[in-house]
Amino acid sequence: MEEDSSRPYSFKVGNHTxxxxDCLNVLRKMPESSVDVVVTSPPYNLGIAYNSYKDQKAETEYLDWLVSICIEIKRVIKKDGAFFxxxxxxxxxxxxxxExxxxxxKIFYLQNHIEWVKSISIGTNSHGHFKPVVSNRFLHRNHENLFHLTKTGNVKINRLGVGVPYKDKSNIIRRSHQHDLRCRGDVWFVPYDTIRKKAEKFNHPGTFPVTLPQMCLKLHGIPNPLVVDPFMGTGTTLLATHLEGGRAIGIDIDRNYVKIAKERIKTLFSSDEHSSKS
Ligand SMILES: C[S@@+](CC[C@H](N)C(=O)[O-])C[C@H]1O[C@@H](n2cnc3c(N)ncnc32)[C@H](O)[C@@H]1O
Known part of the structure; x- marks a missing residue:
């Protein structure tokens, strides 16, 4: 029998769900104050060619839709939770x-505004990758926003969880630091891997690198977090959660992307098994 493509379904891979x-319906059924961290990247309403989702709503409709999802996200995260x-x-x-x-x-505190830099040129050296903008008026867009939203604006973070070693090591003794680590600040250079074919990005037009959600989880710093990605896509946040020892729930409207996410996560379990045998 043909499966109804609009029917919701769920399954487990290891301890991830x-x-x-539709994430709005799913979030509405989740218990309040039950989630440690939400890390997500919604569709940007830029006419991106997703498999089934049409990324082109009227702007007000789009904003109203996202706000209604964000209200549910606020409801499900714990008081000391975080929404990246x-x-x-x-x-x-x-x-x-x-906008x-x-x-x-009106809904969240903007606790940190992180710039995710995908490509940067320092002097004459270039690092990372970007999609070129062909234009005589616009620059290439090499960065995106990563908003760290919380319920109170007062949620403790583990700054050194994503810290960087001091350049001038004399700072460690002079300032009585316990570790050779300082706060990274709010500009994160997280490049994509070099890819030459769409298939290397899982045939999905808008993924983020695993390191990005991983850094969010390290910054939040709670051990074994319950993490939700309402716009899971290829499951990148779920991979990051697994690597950080947490449990994840990922939601996507598109059955093909759910399938891809499943395959990606399954490979992690087989690599866990492999490393525990060797
Ligand atoms: C920017 S992509 C997320 C990509 C993901 N971060 C990754 O690394 O693969 C946004 C995703 O939202 C999904 N989506 C759109 N509307 C949705 C809805 N109402 N509920 C759940 N997912 C939805 C799309 O199918 C798309 O995969």
């Missing part, structure tokens, strides 16, 4: 993330 469904929201505009629609943030101001 994957759900094919990755979103970017485009050269022709640069205001979008800020959203102005609306979210």
């Amino acid at each position: 994957l759900i094919r469904g 929201l990755n979103i970017a505009g485009s050269s022709s629609n640069p205001w979008l993330p800020f 959203l943030m102005v609306r979210l101001r």
Whole structure:
């Protein structure tokens, strides 16, 4: 019998749960104050060619929709939980993330605004990758926003969880630091791996690198967190959660992406098994 493609379903891979469904409906059924961290990247409403989701709503409809999801996210995260929201505009629609943030101001505290830098040139050296913008008026867009939203604005973070070693080691003794680590600050250079084919990005048009959600979880710093990604895509947040020793729930509207996420997570379990045998 043909499976109803609109019917929600869920299954487990190890201790992670994957759900094919509309995240708003799924979040509404989740218990309040039950989740440690949400890390997600919603569709940006830029007409990106997803498999089934149409990434082109009227702007007000899009913002209302995302705000209603964010209200549910606030309900499900714990008082000391965190919501890491990755979103970017485009050269022709640069205001979008800020329009959203102005609306979210009534709902969340913006505890940190992190710039995710995908590519940077230092002097004459270039690092990382970006999609070129062909234009005589716009620069290439090499960064995205990563908003760290909380319920109180007062949630403790583990700054050294994503810290960097001191350049000038004399700082360690002079300032009586316990470790050779300082706060990284709010600009994170997290490049994509070099890829030459779409298949290497799992045939999905908008993934983030595993390191990005991993850094969010390290910064939040709670051991064994319960993590939710309402827009799971290929399951990158679930992979990061697994690597950080947590339990994840991922939701996506598209059955193909859920399938891809499942395959990606399964490979982690086989590599865990392999490393425990060797
Ligand atoms: C920017 S992508 C997320 C990519 C993900 N971070 C990754 O690394 O693979 C956004 C995803 O949201 C999904 N989506 C769109 N509407 C949705 C909805 N109502 N509920 C759940 N997922 C949805 C799309 O299918 C798409 O995979």
